[in-house]
Amino acid sequence: MRREHLQPTTLIAVSIVAGTLGWSGYVLLLPVAFAFPVLWALARTRRTAAAVSAGYFLAASRGLPQGVATYYSSDLWPGLLLWLSASTGFVIVHTVLWTKRKGARPCHYLLAAVLMAIPPFGITGWAHPITAAGVLFPGWGWWGLAAATAGLMGLVTRMWPAVAIVLAGFWIGSAATWDEPKLPKSxxxxxxxxxxxxxxxxxxxxxxxxxxxxxxxxxxxxxxxxxxxxxxxxxxxxxxxxxxxxxxxxxxxxxxxxxxxxxxxxxxxxxxxxxxxxxxxxxxxxxxxxxxxxxxxxxxxxxxxxxxxxxxxxxxxxxxxxxxxxxxxxxxxxxxxxxxxxxxxxxxxxxxxxxxxxxxxxxxxxxxxxxxxxxxxxxxxxxxxxx
Structure with missing residues (x-):
């Protein structure tokens, strides 16, 4: 494999792993989704950013083709078509807003995150990394949402290794003390x-x-x-x-x-x-x-x-x-x-x-x-x- 192809291939492969693990159904693994903005920012071309976005989203929503086939008692083709169609909004938003200008990336990623959280793009805004805010900052409420958003923006800057270490510390601390919300007795x-x-x-x-x-x-x-x-x-x-x-x-x-x-x-x-x-x-x-x-x-x-x-x-x-x-x-x-x-x-x-x-x-x-x-x-x- 040529050296110029190695980096994009690696980013795409890691994005697929991040989508698969982060959205595996285990709540404490949700912060793995925070790898996506890092991979998106490390892309050197818009085409690679699109492929990274597609790899992450399709891996996260991988159960859709089989589920659709079961629902309609059909083969996998309708499910595959819907799966690919659903990824379109996510891929378009992150492809259009990707930029080579490193100083502009935090604002561009913030805009992408907001667009994928509200209609119309938010209608298919599955696998949103911000969902992991509750694992990283349990009980913090709106302050936790703000902290997670700031963390996502930090992950697309040159300081992403330091930001990742800080977030990993919160993740480990949360996992060590995690408990399920208590249900009302009634x-x-x-x-x-x-x-x-x-x-x-x-x-x-x-x-x-x-x-x-x-x-x-x-x-x-x-x-x-x-x-x-x-x-x-x-x-x-x-x-x-x-x-x-x-x-x-x-x-x-x-x-x-x-x-x-x-x-x-x-x-x-x-x-x-x-x-x-x-x-x-x-x-x-x-x-x-x-x-x-x-x-x-x-x-x-x-x-x-x-x-x-x-x-x-x-x-x-x-x-x-x-x-x-x-x-x-x-x-x-x-x-x-x-x-x-x-x-x-x-x-x-x-x-x-x-x-x-x-x-x-x-x-x-x-x-x-x-x-x-x-x-x-x-x-x-x-x-x-x-x-």
């Missing part, structure tokens, strides 16, 4: 293993089974029980009456995922149910692009698809608590959790229906990402997933 998240049938089996028997499971859990001081995304299927007046009647005489409040459908499309939502009634608690801000959110449909005169409520309902009230809800895809991107944290919630609720991710690390990454954000702001997190 809350409980329930994981299910119902596969693709959850949300699709709308029979009365399925609802009875879920209610039996919930009433068994509503003991020992537990008053609020969280079920996964899509647990209730389509939310109808009949389903509402059935659940409300079943919960009468209990102090339990059930928070569960459902779909509210009308002529124009549907909302992916969370419903709060108790013996006193039910209410729509939360509308998902960012459904999965492509499979759920399909903004091109109205342009073609078609209806259908999930609606995106980009900056709506960042906080919801459950009993006496203020909660920050995150449904599935929202756990992989940046702005929903930060928008919620502006309002200083008491607890984070994270639900998902990940049956289609079997054999991948997608659900583990969702859990790790949510735990990192909750740890940054020192908030308890309630997790509920179906696999």
């Amino acid at each position: 809350w409980q998240g329930v994981d299910l293993e119902m596969g693709a049938s959850l949300g699709r089996d709308t029979s009365i028997e399925r609802h009875r089974d879920l209610i039996a499971t919930m009433t068994d859990r509503a003991s020992g001081g537990v008053r609020t029980i969280v079920l996964p995304e899509s647990a209730l299927g389509f939310w109808t007046p009949t389903v509402e009456r059935f659940w409300v009647r079943a919960l009468r005489g209990t102090d339990a409040t059930i928070i569960a995922g459902a779909a509210v459908v009308d002529a124009g499309g549907y909302d992916n939502v969370l419903i709060a149910i108790s013996g006193d009634g039910a209410r729509l608690l939360y509308r998902e801000r960012m459904p999965v692009p492509g499979s759920m959110w399909q903004p091109w449909r109205p342009l073609l005169g078609e209806s259908g698809g999930a609606r995106a409520h980009f900056f709506a309902n960042p906080i919801v009230t459950v009993d006496d608590s203020r909660a920050a809800p995150l449904i599935c895809y929202e756990q992989l991107i940046v702005w929903p959790i930060l928008q919620s944290m502006v309002h200083d919630p008491d607890v984070v609720i994270a639900v998902g229906n990940g049956w289609w991710t079997k054999g991948t690390s997608i659900v583990a990454i969702q859990r790790a990402s949510t735990q990192a954000w909750a740890r940054l702001f020192d908030k308890p997190v309630i997790l509920s997933f179906n696999t």
Whole structure:
């Protein structure tokens, strides 16, 4: 191999390793993602910066092709196409903003980080290195976010070795004292293993089974029980009456995922149910692009698809608590959790229906990402997933 090819090849290979390890689903490995800005800055050409960006992002999102194939019961080609398409925004932003001027790199990287955190580029802003802020600076809140941002900017300067050593020190200290956020005694998240049938089996028997499971859990001081995304299927007046009647005489409040459908499309939502009634608690801000959110449909005169409520309902009230809800895809991107944290919630609720991710690390990454954000702001997190 020629010497001029060795450096780019090495950078690309290391970026793939960084994306693979950083987004393996282990929360304490998230800081490995901080290697990306170093590799991006070490690129000598814009073409190498593009390849480094692609290698990192594609490695981080490597479970997507298999997951899409499972979801649509198809071969890998649609998943591969979506995988490559999803990387486009990340690669374009980091390629355009790469610069040979070393003095300008921190500001250019900061702009890239901001663009990948908010819409429109932030819609596919997976694998954002800033997610590791909660591992490096647990409990620091907004100061920790600022410190992590400063660290990312420092990693694209000539002083990156010194910055990396400082960040590694925080990482080691955090790993040595890491503990999971304590759950409120009155809350409980329930994981299910119902596969693709959850949300699709709308029979009365399925609802009875879920209610039996919930009433068994509503003991020992537990008053609020969280079920996964899509647990209730389509939310109808009949389903509402059935659940409300079943919960009468209990102090339990059930928070569960459902779909509210009308002529124009549907909302992916969370419903709060108790013996006193039910209410729509939360509308998902960012459904999965492509499979759920399909903004091109109205342009073609078609209806259908999930609606995106980009900056709506960042906080919801459950009993006496203020909660920050995150449904599935929202756990992989940046702005929903930060928008919620502006309002200083008491607890984070994270639900998902990940049956289609079997054999991948997608659900583990969702859990790790949510735990990192909750740890940054020192908030308890309630997790509920179906696999």
